[in-house]
Amino acid sequence: MATSMHRLGVGLAGVLALALAPSQARAQVNIVRVLGAGAPPATVAGGGNLTAIFNAAADWWEGTLVTSPYTVTITYQWGPLSGSTLGLHSLVSQGGSPNRETAGTITFDNDGTSSWFLDPTPCANTEFTTGPTLASANLGGGLMNTGRTYTGGTGSASGRTDLFSVCLHEIGHALGLSSANTSFVAEAGVDLSIDVTAPRPFPGAAIPTVSGAHLNLTSALMFPSIGTGLRHLPTDADALANAQVSQMTNIMTLTSCPGTLGGSPLTTTFANDNGGSSGGAVYFELECLASSGLTIPDIALNVGGAGGAAANFNLYLQMLSAPNTTDPIGFWGLPVATGAAASTLPAGTPTHFSVSPPLQLGPGCRVGVAIAGNFAHAYTNGSAAFQVYSTADLTLAACCATNSPFTAPVFSPRVVNTSISYNLGGVCPPVATCVAQGNGCVKEFTSFYEVLTATGMDLSGRRLSAINTGTLAAPSYDVTTVAAALQPIGSVGAAAALVLADDQVVAAGTLGLQVSSNCQIFNGPGGTPGFVPTPSIFLGGPCSYTSSWTDLNPAAPGSGQVFYEQNAGSGVAQITYNGVYGFGTTGANTVQFRINTVNGSFSITWGALATTNVRPWLVGFSPAAVSLDPGPTDISATPLIHTFAVDNPGLGLVCANRPAQGGAWNVTTTNIPANAFLHLRVLGLNRPGVPLGIIGFPPSCTQLASPDVIDIDVLPSPAPSSINWTPLPSIPAGFIGFEVNAQAVTLFGAPLFNLNSRASNGLKGRVGAL
Amino acid sequence: MALQSSSLRLVERLFLTLSLVAVSAAPIPAPASPPPMQDPQDIALQSWRDHLQGIGWPQELRERWAPRFLGVLRESVANEHGGNTMTWDGSKPGLLSTVTLVLDANGKPVQRPVVQLADVLEAR
Numbered sequence: 001m002a003t004s005m006h007r008l009g010v011g012l013a014g015v016l017a018l019a020l021a022p023s024q025a026r027a028q029v030n031i032v033r034v035l036g037a038g039a040p041p042a043t044v045a046g047g048g049n050l051t052a053i054f055n056a057a058a059d060w061w062e063g064t065l066v067t068s069p070y071t072v073t074i075t076y077q078w079g080p081l082s083g084s085t086l087g088l089h090s091l092v093s094q095g096g097s098p099n100r101e102t103a104g105t106i107t108f109d110n111d112g113t114s115s116w117f118l119d120p121t122p123c124a125n126t127e128f129t130t131g132p133t134l135a136s137a138n139l140g141g142g143l144m145n146t147g148r149t150y151t152g153g154t155g156s157a158s159g160r161t162d163l164f165s166v167c168l169h170e171i172g173h174a175l176g177l178s179s180a181n182t183s184f185v186a187e188a189g190v191d192l193s194i195d196v197t198a199p200r201p202f203p204g205a206a207i208p209t210v211s212g213a214h215l216n217l218t219s220a221l222m223f224p225s226i227g228t229g230l231r232h233l234p235t236d237a238d239a240l241a242n243a244q245v246s247q248m249t250n251i252m253t254l255t256s257c258p259g260t261l262g263g264s265p266l267t268t269t270f271a272n273d274n275g276g277s278s279g280g281a282v283y284f285e286l287e288c289l290a291s292s293g294l295t296i297p298d299i300a301l302n303v304g305g306a307g308g309a310a311a312n313f314n315l316y317l318q319m320l321s322a323p324n325t326t327d328p329i330g331f332w333g334l335p336v337a338t339g340a341a342a343s344t345l346p347a348g349t350p351t352h353f354s355v356s357p358p359l360q361l362g363p364g365c366r367v368g369v370a371i372a373g374n375f376a377h378a379y380t381n382g383s384a385a386f387q388v389y390s391t392a393d394l395t396l397a398a399c400c401a402t403n404s405p406f407t408a409p410v411f412s413p414r415v416v417n418t419s420i421s422y423n424l425g426g427v428c429p430p431v432a433t434c435v436a437q438g439n440g441c442v443k444e445f446t447s448f449y450e451v452l453t454a455t456g457m458d459l460s461g462r463r464l465s466a467i468n469t470g471t472l473a474a475p476s477y478d479v480t481t482v483a484a485a486l487q488p489i490g491s492v493g494a495a496a497a498l499v500l501a502d503d504q505v506v507a508a509g510t511l512g513l514q515v516s517s518n519c520q521i522f523n524g525p526g527g528t529p530g531f532v533p534t535p536s537i538f539l540g541g542p543c544s545y546t547s548s549w550t551d552l553n554p555a556a557p558g559s560g561q562v563f564y565e566q567n568a569g570s571g572v573a574q575i576t577y578n579g580v581y582g583f584g585t586t587g588a589n590t591v592q593f594r595i596n597t598v599n600g601s602f603s604i605t606w607g608a609l610a611t612t613n614v615r616p617w618l619v620g621f622s623p624a625a626v627s628l629d630p631g632p633t634d635i636s637a638t639p640l641i642h643t644f645a646v647d648n649p650g651l652g653l654v655c656a657n658r659p660a661q662g663g664a665w666n667v668t669t670t671n672i673p674a675n676a677f678l679h680l681r682v683l684g685l686n687r688p689g690v691p692l693g694i695i696g697f698p699p700s701c702t703q704l705a706s707p708d709v710i711d712i713d714v715l716p717s718p719a720p721s722s723i724n725w726t727p728l729p730s731i732p733a734g735f736i737g738f739e740v741n742a743q744a745v746t747l748f749g750a751p752l753f754n755l756n757s758r759a760s761n762g763l764k765g766r767v768g769a770l
Numbered sequence: 771m772a773l774q775s776s777s778l779r780l781v782e783r784l785f786l787t788l789s790l791v792a793v794s795a796a797p798i799p800a801p802a803s804p805p806p807m808q809d810p811q812d813i814a815l816q817s818w819r820d821h822l823q824g825i826g827w828p829q830e831l832r833e834r835w836a837p838r839f840l841g842v843l844r845e846s847v848a849n850e851h852g853g854n855t856m857t858w859d860g861s862k863p864g865l866l867s868t869v870t871l872v873l874d875a876n877g878k879p880v881q882r883p884v885v886q887l888a889d890v891l892e893a894r
Binding site (some may be wrong): 081083088089090092093094115161166178179180182210224225275335 | 827864865866893
């Protein structure tokens with residue numbers, strides 16, 4: 001009866017788990033519990049009962065070990081045990097691959113010589129005044145938790161043996177640490193040591209055993225004896241020993257009973273509708289909300305493909321001071337952890353990776369995370385930037401993805417498909433940081449754009465005029481906007497309605513232009529008429545984009561048409577989207593392009609626009625070929641936008657590594673003008689933010705490091721395009737948290753500071769341990 | 771009724787007579803020599819091998835580990851079968867490892883050996 005009652009409970013719990021906590025569906029250890037014969041002795045106290053306590057202990061172990069589905073049936077009972085024996089485990093059967101116990105028996109002494117504390121609330125630990133007291137040891141694979149103990153038992157717990165601890169101990173035998181288990185004999189029978197190997201955490205650790213299948217760690221749960229008035233809980237060492245013997249992939253070291261955490265794991269989604277290239281990366285932010293911090297030993301990801309192969313990833317961090325600031329193509333440094341999975345599962349199914357070392361986050365700690373693996377990520381298109389997923393302890397903000405780590409183009413928004421399992425307890429990783437601040441000067445861009453929502457579109461009734469002061473092949477524009485009405489259709493030439501399906505591009509006229517249904521004009525083939533206006537596509541060529549890009553559908557019944565007209569003699573074309581419906585709506589949009597294909601100048605005039613369009617507008621111009629992203633510009637608020645024939649990112653300063661103690665901090669000055677004759681390495685404790693235009697620099701240059709230390713390089717002619725230098729050549733221990741600012745300056749001619757002077761962006765280095 | 775009783779008695783005598791003739795005609799066997807007594811420790815060791823086989827141990831491991839689990843003869847007491855009840859003990863702290871044989875006067879087990887292999891937690 002007890003068995004069937006329990007299985008019913010498991011069934012209901014399983015349904016709830018599937019509905020409420022996706023990770024619970026990652027079937028791991030399933031302990032079937034069978035209550036055997038025997039009655040409790042008269043020496044029990046506390047008010048609890050064996051079945052409830054045994055179930056709590058079994059639940060704990062089920063939540064601790066990560067593996068493919070595995071079931072063991074344990075018969076537990078009261079029975080007389082000789083001498084000072086409190087509990088006994090015997091293996092009944094074993095088998096499978098890897099070999100594991102499949103059935104066992106556990107007996108608790110009832111001959112009257114053992115005084116038991118039967119805790120009515122084993123998950124609360126309220127009867128113990130002290131704890132948990134943690135112990136740790138480096139067994140060869142890094143510092144590992146080897147003790148988690150409550151002491152100072154009061155009331156019924158005082159002077160008695162805690163049955164919950166003994167249940168945990170004996171179940172621990174059934175999961176691998178058994179003298180009758182051939183896997184244990186093979187692992188520890190000769191050298192009395194359990195040697196931990198990947199993919200489990202702490203590879204290289206050698207966990208000592210003693211007295212049969214016990215651990216020779218006095219604070220561990222699996223030590224062969226236990227005192228009274230105290231409680232031992234499973235430690236990393238206990239869990240890892242079983243995981244190694246039974247070839248389980250990972251451990252989840254719980255610090256409290258399962259279900260009492262604030263919602264581990266944090267799961268986004270595994271309904272992938274997109275994915276990247278093999279070797280690509282996904283990016284997201286994590287913020288620790290738990291006051292105790294947390295530790296992440298396991299990250300499940302959605303791996304593209306059919307699965308079956310081993311996989312691994314590198315995990316990189318950016319320490320963030322503000323939300324939504326992860327920079328996918330910024331500086332990430334070396335990986336701070338790795339992940340490994342023995343075998344991936346098909347796309348759409350979580351593949352669990354053990355994280356080594358487990359990633360710790362302290363309270364309030366906010367990090368950008370990049371995961372780059374030897375596999376293709378499967379992920380989900382986001383509906384907004386930095387979509388947030390939260391538990392009570394942890395917040396994840398989804399960012400983006402790239403097909404090559406830290407390299408444009410950036411695909412955004414993308415939602416990483418993940419399930420992040422965590423334990424409470426952790427501190428912010430002492431990661432050294434190198435963060436770019438401010439802008440170098442003088443930046444010059446070939447493109448400009450603005451992204452506006454349908455309701456925020458403020459260009460209706462205005463005309464954008466872009467006058468080309470450069471050449472047709474390398475245009476340079478002066479852009480202004482004024483209030484203006486549309487030119488009449490037919491004012492340039494005979495107008496013809498174009499036949500445009502939804503999301504289609506057609507060649508129009510004889511001037512080489514191509515017209516998109518989504519309000520884009522291309523100067524040649526290759527333009528993308530996608531329905532999601534995307535800056536990276538807009539900037540990516542291969543033709544020029546003259547855009548008021550949004551999702552329109554001129555093929556919708558009742559929609560207005562797109563008219564094309566041209567004057568072949570003057571090379572001028574006019575394209576008018578005349579009351580074209582936004583996709584899926586009957587909201588009409590009128591936009592008119594006039595393009596001079598001889599000199600490259602153009603204008604865009606907006607008439608009445610709908611506020612019901614489902615996608616934003618992307619207004620601007622980008623020439624053919626890949627262009628630097630200038631960032632958005634408020635077109636209506638900027639009196640004059642000037643674009644250049646060639647992109648120039650300005651004098652740059654980039655991180656070559658992090659300022660970690662024991663090493664050197666290296667940076668690189670980039671994009672040095674060929675005519676520069678001096679290169680200044682500026683190092684300062686402060687970041688003044690003073691405009692350098694006041695001493696003769698170009699107006700966009702800013703002082704981003706106080707000149708506490710300046711080294712000067714005299715440059716050859718022509719100057720090298722980049723210089724590697726070392727702001728901190730040797731960082732001693734004890735400086736964790738020390739911050740310093742670096743900036744590069746190049747000078748040309750006389751006077752010393754003039755409009756040819758350049759100042760780079762700043763870098764703020766923060767010394768850390770990693 | 772009386773006639774029937776007499777008839778039955780006559781049949782019984784005849785059957786008894788025939789039986790005695792048959793017995794007297796049978797060859798008389800030579801006295802049997804007792805079988806050689808098997809070393810109880812060998813029986814105990816084999817019991818360990820059998821137990822380990824029963825819980826899935828491969829032969830190579832059984833051969834190597836059975837002597838370790840066997841340990842030493844801890845107890846031998848006379849029993850009601852004219853033999854001894856003998857217990858070998860290979861236990862260590864945290865490990866219960868015993869085998870008990872109940873032997874008759876001829877050193878033969880009168881019941882299945884009892885093998886115990888268990889991990890135990892002791893009170894400190």
